[in-house]
Amino acid sequence: MKITQSVVIEVRQVKKMYKSGDSFITALKPADVTFNRGELTLIMGPSGSGKTTLLSLIGCVIYPSEGEVLLNGKVVSSLSENELAEIRLNTIGFVFQAFNLLEPLTALENVMQPMILQNISLKEAKGRAELALKKVGLGERMGNLPKKLSGGQKQRVAIARALVTNPEIILCDEPTASLDVKSAGVIMEELKDLAHSGKAVIIVTHDLRLRKFADRIIYVEEGQVSNTISNEEDYK
Numbered sequence: 001m002k003i004t005q006s007v008v009i010e011v012r013q014v015k016k017m018y019k020s021g022d023s024f025i026t027a028l029k030p031a032d033v034t035f036n037r038g039e040l041t042l043i044m045g046p047s048g049s050g051k052t053t054l055l056s057l058i059g060c061v062i063y064p065s066e067g068e069v070l071l072n073g074k075v076v077s078s079l080s081e082n083e084l085a086e087i088r089l090n091t092i093g094f095v096f097q098a099f100n101l102l103e104p105l106t107a108l109e110n111v112m113q114p115m116i117l118q119n120i121s122l123k124e125a126k127g128r129a130e131l132a133l134k135k136v137g138l139g140e141r142m143g144n145l146p147k148k149l150s151g152g153q154k155q156r157v158a159i160a161r162a163l164v165t166n167p168e169i170i171l172c173d174e175p176t177a178s179l180d181v182k183s184a185g186v187i188m189e190e191l192k193d194l195a196h197s198g199k200a201v202i203i204v205t206h207d208l209r210l211r212k213f214a215d216r217i218i219y220v221e222e223g224q225v226s227n228t229i230s231n232e233e234d235y236k
Contacts, residue, residue, distance in 0.1 A: 093162030
């Protein structure tokens with residue numbers, strides 16, 4: 001059963017600029033967006049459009065040049081680096097395109113890492129990590145090092161790691177990029193189920209095929225956030 005939606009993240013007139021030599025580049029033009037619990041939101045845009053910048057802002061990874069980011073009604077864009085790190089650890093689960101797995105550790109040990117940082121006992125961390133890996137179809141690969149896994153399998157480990165701490169918000173940057181069509185569908189259905197269980201799931205992608213899984217779609221094109229797509233050819 002789908003739960004009632006409520007706002008968990010809000011950006012108010014958020015703008016991001018980067019200095020380049022003597023000038024500034026605007027990566028994201030002023031935007032007002034809300035993200036809800038119980039909803040899977042796609043942030044779509046061509047390469048270099050500003051969609052990952054928006055994801056980094058709502059994930060408390062970077063500070064806005066202007067405007068505010070609110071989490072559960074509290075302004076977080078003015079907090080210290082340490083306070084933002086605490087939010088990222090306890091409230092947000094991240095899935096990156098580049099996997100960001102620790103090469104010397106097994107799949108199981110990689111998934112255990114966020115819980116170890118939270119001072120959860122090794123016994124509980126191991127049990128929860130095993131369950132998370134079984135959920136993404138890697139029950140037989142727990143002892144494998146990353147170098148023994150395919151790209152798609154590495155991404156599944158990364159997704160299991162993001163889910164294992166039961167975060168309120170799950171942010172994904174191209175989570176299906178390394179998966180075949182069938183595996184991508186399985187992962188997207190899992191992420192949609194998580195959203196409908198009460199989490200805010202926000203996915204950055206340029207893959208128009210993923211639109212069918214979304215409750216809501218936001219488009220970012222040339223740094224401008226909108227609810228409509230300009231040209232589908234730009235996404236190919």
